[in-house]
Amino acid sequence: MSSGNGSTTSQVTVSIDGHEVTVPLGQTILAACTAAGVDTPTICWAPNLTPVNVCRVCVVELEGSRTLVPACSRPAEDGMQISTDSERVRHSRRMVLEFLDSANDLSQATEITAWSQHYGADAGRYGSAVNDAAEVEISQVDDPVRIQDDLYIRAYDRCVLCYKCVEACGDDAQHTFAIAVAGRGFDARIRTEYDVELPESACVYCGNCVAVCPTGALQFRTEFDLRAVGEWRPDDQTVTRTVCSYCGVGCNLELHTQDDQIVKVTSPADHSVTSGHLCIKGRFGWQYVHAPAFEPPAADTSASEGPSPDNTGS
């Protein structure tokens, strides 16, 4: 198929809410929405990961389709008529957000809660307010926070099962496969095999899972500890872009600093070298920056006059 205006097959033209927009062949409906200036909520989608289309918050109405379709993964095809703000779309988006809010602690998922407000999601509808007479437990994702090392924590009561961490750990970035979805249905959780502690698992502490987590379920230990004492202040943080000094690859780093201390390291998702992903050194190997500057102690002055014991045998 080619579009009516005779454009080449390398481009497709779709209608988004009545406005025609042309995008390169192979781009998704989401990309077309963005090109048309339409803001689309996403949770499981990220620019540096393959779409898994599981959260369903990006659904749009496609003329001719019985059900709504996920914008994040559905390729745009010439002539598609798409509605992004119909009653059906708003309803499903609202319900997805409401469902998540009713099941998870979203207190640190600011983007999601902003969309919840936008769509009028009301998680209170599932509580006892609906029917006080019958006491039925409203299931929630309840999982104690896992603190198993000094680098990051896992608080799965905040996990909305977006699969991003699994993808980043697996095929999309790290190829470590330390975690996967285990269990089924509402009881499905992100797990290592038999839920062994992270240091015993295949985890290599690249932190790429933490970087893509949209809800704070995975969190750098620095952030977790600062939040625990009420000292996490994103508005007071500055971001400095630099290049990782450990090897010659040239990964760009974003050093997030608060009170002149590095509190988090990320990499831009659109960076040509990293696509947002780092290794353990770039991600966590910054403590030396805060080490006190080297001042030779007085006693060393005399030692330097002769060969040190370590050097004698060389």
Add this chain to the structure above:
Amino acid sequence: MADLHFSDAEPTASERRAVLAALSVTSERDGAVVFEHPRVVRAGMQRRRQLRHQLLPALHALQREAGWISPGGLNFVGRTLGVPPAEAYGVATFYEMFRTEAPAHELSVRHVCVDPICALAGAAPLAEHLRSQGHAVHEGPCLGQCERAPATFIQGRREPDRVPADGSGPDSLLVSLTATTPEAPSLLRHMIGRDRDHSDPVSIQVYRERGGGAALDAALRLGTDEVIAQVTAAGLSGRGGAAFPTGIKWRAVADGDGPKHVVANIDESEPGTFKDRLLCELDPLAIIESIAVAGLTVGAEHGWIYIRGEYPLATQRLRHAIAQARSAGWLGDDAAGSGQPFDIELRRGAGAYICGEETALFNSLEGFRGEPRNKPPFPTTHGLFGRPTVVNNPETLLNVNEILRIGPEAYRSVGTEGSPGTKLFCLSGHVGRPGLYEAPFGVSLGELLELAGGVQGTLAAVLLGGAAGSFVGPDAEALPLSLEDTRAAGTTLGSGPVMVFNDTADMSAVIERLAKFFRDESCGQCVPCRVGTVRQHELVTQIRRAGSPTEPQRELLGDIADAMGDASICGLGHTAASAVLSGMRLGLLEAQES
């Protein structure tokens, strides 16, 4: 996938033996399905799949040997097949039949179905009785034996799985099988009718003597285009519930390039459905023949059977039938003298309703979690191992045999204009003779109930289409059971279950159980279904306790249903509210008097 990390846990010698024995069965076909391709849903992901598709058989072997999937056993399987332990664990925890914690006993496990028909027939007291006898009991979803409720299935520990009701040989199966209607001269009569010798259902001699093999001969004589033309002209549509035109599906796959697959979907897990089990138990060679017809017609080299793990007798007979078909030359490098290679491999599911969904089935068969893929792309272009794939259930495939035998015109002379042919109906619950019935499309619900010995007591409601279907009331007896008439009436035939409830049944309990079923069987991948099925179940429970739904509760159930129906990935979520809503509209959620 080079540097996989495993713990120090080692398998026991018996675990190692069990896994290797399970894998050696398929070793001859190793390499037959070596493809590397972009994963369909998560496009762009390269996954090496040479060995991974043997994960499910390996896990079955561990479970049977040790009673659970131990860390040492999992490590051994992971190392052997190149599967990361976290992913293998994710797969093992997906299925009802696998445990990942050590059992406190050495016993085989007795599964007791607690879904509506078996519950009515006394599943709870049966489970209690079995426990009191010292058995290990697992209460779970439908076992596909609704005609002989309450159903049990024994998952063997160091012994083969078995179904106690199968014990007395093939004749006992015929109790389940009741005659076709006089005007329905096809599948049941010709393939598995009472007039035939059932003493040896896997004897290829017996099968040939009664005309078996004719469909394969006809398919080879007619060739791809003519077979598909006849199937299309006959108006055959899929019998699994979606009613997709079979001819269109086969045409698309026949037109595809490269390696292709045919999959017989025998994972029927819809509560109330047991037809494919009976077809496979009573005429396994016809199923094998029909798969070969499909394979040779669309040019597939690989045939697969994915069968419920809870169907040991059907599995045993299909395996035997495959061996017979190989020795008769129907399968092999020159299948049935066609000049084309075609062979069939059988895989057992492990207890997951969702794996009857075709794309979930593919993932399960490939050794991944049985999570459905987003469609499009469709299986006709991106199916098993990412290749063009025909996936049909046995009833549909046997209809092709029938079309090739009698021709499309004769085939169309039965049924309705919009729904040609016959349909297998699984009658269960409060009817005189629960069992499998074949009737022309368009038979009225009342006629079908009469055929099954009539309703016992006063009819309260009929659940058409199983858990994914919908309730109709006693006034629906005149409803013609065709695709178009049920659709117009806002209900569905689904895969053919007809579950009958009289006025002694606690209908609100039935509905609560159906809601629980979806909560338990949702794979958990997409939010609308993962959370929606839970909230729906909670609401139904609240309503039941209160005695009747309030207006906000009705509205909320509707809101949940709309979101699940519109935004879920697959058919499970799309239909998860159907029975609940239809039941509520019929007033079945209201507390009953007396």
